[in-house]
Amino acid sequence: SQQGEEDPQALSIQEGENATMNCSYKTSINNLQWYRQNSGRGLVHLILIRSNEREKHSGRLRVTLDTSKKSSSLLITASRAADTASYFCAHPPLRGGYQKVTFGTGTKLQVIP
């Protein structure tokens, strides 16, 4: 079963607005990753944040991590229609290697042109 939960489940915004989605997880982690999935390009890795980091930026993406609350957020600034996709957080186990990544349930983002 999936251990992470994204919130909201669905989000609809106008092009140019910012989109924020949140992720909660249940176990201790050493890193958390965000992935995007759309029909055109499939599932694509966006960004990774390590447990000793609180914030990370990549282009229009900003990720925060609060390990005390077991939560992360993904902010997409100046959204574009091409950002329409489902976004998932994912994390490997703290121990035992990185292989068994657990994905959340996803946030479905629609950006209206």
Add this chain to the structure above:
Amino acid sequence: GAGVSQSPRYKVAKRGQDVALRCDPISGHVSLFWYQQALGQGPEFLTYFQNEAQLDKSGLPSDRFFAERPEGSVSTLKIQRTQQEDSAVYLCASSGQGAYEQYFGPGTRLTVT
């Protein structure tokens, strides 16, 4: 360079039939993963290979599911005596030595009628 490829992209099977799904990972990637994704859900881990060794198969839902990677490259996921609940998208991913980022294939959509 080529990404992860999967075949077939779509498969319709009658209940009780056996199916075989193929994954060609990125050349040189030692880690290979299989996931099952139900409609509207995030991917769920099935199994993990490091080279030809299957190190984790804890996510395989039943003994009808079998995966192999005999030469440490191409992998096949086999489902015997398919059931309707096996209908899903099956995703394959690969990653390099020591890397967290996974590269996903386009998936095989399996429909069991």
